[in-house]
Amino acid sequence: MSSNALQKPSSSQNKNIAHDNLQTVDYGTTTLKFNLTYSNRKTLEIAVYPDQTIWVTAPEQAEMEKIHDKVRKRGRWIVKQLKYFNRFDPLGDHDEYVSGETHRYLGKQYRLKVIQTKGDQPESVKLKGGYFQIWSNKKGDKDHVKQQLDSWYREKAEKKFDERLVACLETVKKYDIKRPQLQVYNMEKRWGSYTSSGKVLLNPELIKHPVYCIDYVIIHELCHTKQPHHDKEFYRLLNKVLPDWQRRKHKLERFK
Numbered sequence: 001m002s003s004n005a006l007q008k009p010s011s012s013q014n015k016n017i018a019h020d021n022l023q024t025v026d027y028g029t030t031t032l033k034f035n036l037t038y039s040n041r042k043t044l045e046i047a048v049y050p051d052q053t054i055w056v057t058a059p060e061q062a063e064m065e066k067i068h069d070k071v072r073k074r075g076r077w078i079v080k081q082l083k084y085f086n087r088f089d090p091l092g093d094h095d096e097y098v099s100g101e102t103h104r105y106l107g108k109q110y111r112l113k114v115i116q117t118k119g120d121q122p123e124s125v126k127l128k129g130g131y132f133q134i135w136s137n138k139k140g141d142k143d144h145v146k147q148q149l150d151s152w153y154r155e156k157a158e159k160k161f162d163e164r165l166v167a168c169l170e171t172v173k174k175y176d177i178k179r180p181q182l183q184v185y186n187m188e189k190r191w192g193s194y195t196s197s198g199k200v201l202l203n204p205e206l207i208k209h210p211v212y213c214i215d216y217v218i219i220h221e222l223c224h225t226k227q228p229h230h231d232k233e234f235y236r237l238l239n240k241v242l243p244d245w246q247r248r249k250h251k252l253e254r255f256k
């Protein structure tokens with residue numbers, strides 16, 4: 001895996017979300033995994049979120065050892081927060097592809113209405129009246145219906161990502177970032193990636209998320225065209241270009 005990948009939680013480990021810069025410290029018998037980022041603040045900030053992820057924002061000059069010490073010192077409080085959030089069940093998966101089930105598009109939920117086609121009626125997927133209307137030749141076949149919906153998502157992704165790339169290039173235009181080649185690409189564990197050949201890859205799953213989050217992934221990858229690794233220079237640039245990127249990232253990762 002390349003070091004500049006923007007990671008995505010895999011469906012089997014929704015709680016232990018993979019991060020850009022994941023660090024671990026031992027606290028008693030517990031291993032605390034935290035996501036480390038840097039900013040130009042003076043003190044270290046620790047936050048625990050309802051999805052049981054730990055976020056640490058450190059001053060740019062902070063030494064790794066000191067960061068780990070500080071996290072360990074707050075261990076008791078962190079573990080207490082994690083236990084608190086563990087009481088809540090995350091949303092169940094919706095993957096039977098039957099009428100009534102909800103699926104998302106650009107951050108909004110829509111119910112499925114799966115309708116059996118008759119005779120030589122063509123198959124189709126339409127977003128209509130708050131519903132995904134799926135006209136299918138094989139209504140009861142969940143793999144088939146999934147395939148229909150997935151190709152609809154992919155088509156929308158191709159169009160929308162291109163449109164957002166143009167908008168994001170406008171946002172970063174004073175940083176002399178050139179338009180990279182864009183490719184919608186299935187990735188198990190990443191939202192986006194910047195390849196060594198200078199291409200931006202975006203996960204088609206992103207189309208289920210709000211535009212605000214799609215833009216975050218695109219801008220993250222655009223920053224890699226200047227700073228290939230997740231080092232301080234990279235975060236300095238990202239903070240400048242998109243000061244609220246952490247909020248967007250968090251929103252993206254909490255979403256199922």
Ligand SMILES: [Zn+2]
Nearest residue numbers: 004005006220
């Ligand atoms: Zn990255």
